[in-house]
Amino acid sequence: MSSIENTIIARIEKNGERFEILVDPKLAYDYKTGVRKDLTNVLISEEVYKDANKGERQGPQSLKKAFGTENIQEIAGIIFRDGDLQLTTDQRRKILDEKKKQIVSAIAKNAIDPRTKTPHPIQRIENALEQARFSFDAFKSVDEQMLDAIESIREIIPISLERIRVQVTIPAQFVGRLYGVLKEYGFEKESYNNDGSMQCVCAIPAGIEGEFYDRLNKLTAGQVSTKRL
Numbered sequence: 229m230s231s232i233e234n235t236i237i238a239r240i241e242k243n244g245e246r247f248e249i250l251v252d253p254k255l256a257y258d259y260k261t262g263v264r265k266d267l268t269n270v271l272i273s274e275e276v277y278k279d280a281n282k283g284e285r286q287g288p289q290s291l292k293k294a295f296g297t298e299n300i301q302e303i304a305g306i307i308f309r310d311g312d313l314q315l316t317t318d319q320r321r322k323i324l325d326e327k328k329k330q331i332v333s334a335i336a337k338n339a340i341d342p343r344t345k346t347p348h349p350i351q352r353i354e355n356a357l358e359q360a361r362f363s364f365d366a367f368k369s370v371d372e373q374m375l376d377a378i379e380s381i382r383e384i385i386p387i388s389l390e391r392i393r394v395q396v397t398i399p400a401q402f403v404g405r406l407y408g409v410l411k412e413y414g415f416e417k418e419s420y421n422n423d424g425s426m427q428c429v430c431a432i433p434a435g436i437e438g439e440f441y442d443r444l445n446k447l448t449a450g451q452v453s454t455k456r457l
Contacts, residue, residue: 235272236319237280238304240311242294247311248280249273249304253319260313261367267301274300315366323366327373331364332357334374335387338433342388347435356381390434396444397453400424405447413440429457 238256239248250272258264276291278284288298295303315323332353340347360380365373378387396415398406403426415428432440437456444452 236316237314238307238311239280239314240307243290245286245290245294246278247286247291247294247303247307248277249275249300249307250277250280251304251313253316256308256313257315257319257323257366260308261369267304271300271304276300276303313367320366324364327364327366327370328354328357330370331373331377334370335378335435337435337439338374339378339387339389340434341386342390343386345434348385348387352385353381356384359384391431392434392437393457394430394432394437394440395427395455395457396430397425397427399448399451400426402448402451406444406452409443409447 234253235250236253236256237248238251238260239246241247251270252272255264255270259267259270264270276286278286291298291303295306297303332350335353336347336350357377357380362377362380378389381387393416396410398410400423403424407426410428410430413430413432415430418426418428420426430440441454444454
């Protein structure tokens with residue numbers, strides 16, 4: 229558990245009153261974003277405050293009126309679900325920097341330039357997002373923000389989401405090695421030929437087509453056969 233100096237505040241306003249809890253910065257962020265599923269070690273103290281910085285506690289009557297319970301764990305769950313989490317400046321900066329990298333990477337993998345049918349370079353995507361003044365959110369998922377980010381830069385660079393279907397034929401000796409890999413790409417169906425080779429169809433983001441071929445060729449010493457449908 230963190231020391232009292234290494235804490236942040238989660239808060240909510242109800243019935244014109246403020247309710248605050250002291251929480252561990254990392255564990256609280258993980259819980260708020262769904263990475264962590266329980267509140268073990270998230271709360272620094274089993275108290276609900278009017279003003280945590282001044283140590284002013286809320287009374288049981290106010291808790292009961294606002295939340296319908298005096299149970300701190302239940303109240304904390306409501307505050308996390310409906311309230312705000314006050315990240316530290318350094319924590320927010322690091323989280324937003326990482327979110328930006330993940331979102332830019334997701335765009336590069338899932339979207340293409342419809343004129344050339346190839347992915348946009350990372351730097352071009354970053355420049356477009358900066359020009360669009362896209363605001364990254366510390367709490368929204370990468371997938372959710374990726375769609376918003378693409379919409380924000382459509383007028384700056386030509387961009388579209390596209391998936392392609394690729395038929396893959398794997399020699400018998402490589403089926404065991406590649407089966408799990410192909411499942412990562414969500415293959416649609418599979419069939420086996422008389423010689424033991426396997427054939428399947430994968431639907432993949434157009435932006436990772438080259439990466440997909442490179443990975444299969446590396447694992448089969450170039451003996452895999454692919455056909456874009």
